[in-house]
Amino acid sequence: TLRCERVLQLTLxxxxxxxxxxxxxxxxxxxxxxxxxxxxxxxxxxxxxxxDSESFYAEHSGRFFYQRLVxxxxxxxxxxxxxxxxxxxxxxxxxxxxxxxxxxxxARYTAPNSVRALYGLTDTRNTTHGSDSAESAKxxxxxxxxxxxxxxxLDKEEQRFR
Ligand code: RTP
Ligand code: MG
Numbered sequence: 001t002l003r004c005e006r007v008l009q010l011t012l013x014x015x016x017x018x019x020x021x022x023x024x025x026x027x028x029x030x031x032x033x034x035x036x037x038x039x040x041x042x043x044x045x046x047x048x049x050x051x052d053s054e055s056f057y058a059e060h061s062g063r064f065f066y067q068r069l070v071x072x073x074x075x076x077x078x079x080x081x082x083x084x085x086x087x088x089x090x091x092x093x094x095x096x097x098x099x100x101x102x103x104x105x106x107a108r109y110t111a112p113n114s115v116r117a118l119y120g121l122t123d124t125r126n127t128t129h130g131s132d133s134a135e136s137a138k139x140x141x142x143x144x145x146x147x148x149x150x151x152x153x154l155d156k157e158e159q160r161f162r
Pocket of ligand 2: 130132
């Protein structure tokens with residue numbers, strides 16, 4: 001039998017304060033999400049306190065850039081950020097490809113059309129964040145959207161296409 005399969009994956013995408021602060025860049029990134037066939041499942045603008053920032057980036061504590069990253073991502077220093085739950089096939093990989101490499105200089109050389117190459121300012125102010133695996137997507141989605149159940153959403157979606 002022939003089956004038309006559509007396997008959706010969820011990822012967490014964040015537009016960081018540097019990009020939210022510039023209305024034209026914010027709008028461009030939002031359009032890019034839509035043009036690249038992502039479904040916007042949830043979207044919200046929010047601020048972090050320092051402790052949220054520390055906890056989200058806990059895996060990097062001790063790295064030389066940790067303090068400046070934590071400060072940059074919290075409201076004491078910068079403005080709001082925008083978080084999205086995005087769905088599509090291979091959402092995690094596709095969003096990371098759109099972002100480009102973490103380091104802006106590397107992005108400019110190796111992926112000149114990527115978001116970080118085009119709009120990133122520094123390795124800290126690099127416009128966006130994206131989950132790096134399905135597992136971290138689940139954890140990070142729970143961090144930003146505690147009321148949202150990834151499993152429930154995927155189950156519902158699967159039923160629609162059965
Ligand atoms: P992200 O988590 O934001 O998607 O970036 P990533 O996976 O590509 O990079 P990761 O190694 O997880 O680093 C997390 C965030 O740390 C900041 N960073 N700053 N040299 C630096 O100043 C430096 N290196 C990393 C970046 O903002 C990165 O997004
Ligand atoms: Mg990462």
